[in-house]
Amino acid sequence: xxxxxxxxxxKKVLNFQNEDEFYFxxxxxxxxxxxxxxxxNGNNKNRLIKFYTVKSVDHLxxxxxxxxxxxxxxxxxxxxxxxxxxxxxxxxxxLRVTTEMYLSxxxxxxxxxxxxxxxxxxxxxDKKFVIDLDGEDVNKLDEIKEFINSPCEPYGVCKxxxxxxxxxxxxxxxSPFNVARFNMQYPAIDxxxxxxxxxxxxxxx
Numbered sequence: 258x259x260x261x262x263x264x265x266x267x268k269k270v271l272n273f274q275n276e277d278e279f280y281f282x283x284x285x286x287x288x289x290x291x292x293x294x295x296x297x298n299g300n301n302k303n304r305l306i307k308f309y310t311v312k313s314v315d316h317l318x319x320x321x322x323x324x325x326x327x328x329x330x331x332x333x334x335x336x337x338x339x340x341x342x343x344x345x346x347x348x349x350x351x352l353r354v355t356t357e358m359y360l361s362x363x364x365x366x367x368x369x370x371x372x373x374x375x376x377x378x379x380x381x382x383d384k385k386f387v388i389d390l391d392g393e394d395v396n397k398l399d400e401i402k403e404f405i406n407s408p409c410e411p412y413g414v415c416k417x418x419x420x421x422x423x424x425x426x427x428x429x430x431x432s433p434f435n436v437a438r439f440n441m442q443y444p445a446i447d448x449x450x451x452x453x454x455x456x457x458x459x460x461x462x
Contacts, residue, residue: 258459258460258461259424259459259460260458260459260460261422261423261424261455261457261458261459261460262325262457263421263422263454263455263456263457264317264321264456264457266419266421267280267317267337267456268314268317268318270339270418270419271311271314271317273312273313273314273341276312277343277344277345278312278341278342278343278344278380279310279311279312279341279342279343279344280310280311280317280337280338280339280341280342281308281309281310281311281337281338281342281375281376281453282308282309282310282311282320282324282335282336282337282338282456283305283307283308283309283335283336283372283376283453284305284306284307284308284324284327284328284331284333284334284335284336285303285304285305285306285333285334285336286303286304286306286331286332286333286334287302287303287333287334288302288303290332290333290334290460290461305369305372306327306331306333307327308372308375309324310342310344310375311337324456324457325457328457328458328459329459332459332461333458334455334456334457334458335455335456335457335458336453336454336455336456337453337454337456338376338379338451338452338453338454339385339387339418339430339453339454340379340380340383340384340385340451341379341380341383342375342378342379342380343378343379343380346378346379346380347371347374347375347378348374349378350374350375350377350378351370351371351373351374351375353374354370354373354374354377355367355370358370376451377451379451384432384433384450385418385430385431385432386430386431386432386433386434386436386448386449386450387428387429387430387431387448387449387452387453387454388401388405388428388429388430388431388446388447388448388449389423389426389428389446389447389448389449390426390427390428390429390446391423391425391426392425392426394426394445394446395426395427397443397446398420398427398429401429401443401446402417402429404439404442404443405417405431405434405439408438409434409435409438409439409442410434410435410438411434411435414432416431416432416433416434417429417430417431418430418431418432421454421455422455423454423455424455424458424460428454428455430454433450436448436450
């Protein structure tokens with residue numbers, strides 16, 4: 258069994274400027290974790306169990322026990338988006354998504370409209386990238402940090418923010434940089450521009 262608990266990390270790095278801002282947390286079950294339910298089979302399949310709009314560090318602390326208990330009960334993972342969301346912008350996006358789903362008669366999708374909107378919409382001034390390092394790529398962490406901070410635009414900006422342990426490696430959370438230039442140097446390493454990172458997972462294998 259392997260336990261990944263990043264709650265203490267995120268209690269330190271989350272920041273809030275006003276009441277419109279929140280962080281989007283999801284509990285998912287994934288096919289790669291042995292789930293065989295309809296729609297969950299396969300490494301890239303997942304199903305949303307519950308989501309949260311975290312409005313403060315104290316709010317995250319209050320939710321911690323509940324999130325951990327649900328994850329352990331369903332063998333699920335809790336994910337958090339490192340880029341903040343805006344309640345106003347997500348509400349606008351939810352209205353757009355709901356309208357599109359209604360007009361296309363995607364009636365089942367309507368129940369997930371807010372979660373879909375919160376996954377898409379984010380505060381651009383807070384945008385974070387996620388560099389996914391697994392296996393031997395973890396050993397390249399220092400050179401990757403040096404690369405994105407120096408020869409990779411924008412110049413003169415410290416772009417690496419913090420490191421998140423994952424089940425098979427780490428996520429390096431950064432501010433935006435020239436991904437095309439990065440991909441030329443590291444073509445096998447994935448950079449995600451609007452993805453969550455791991456908050457909690459009790460790995461049973």
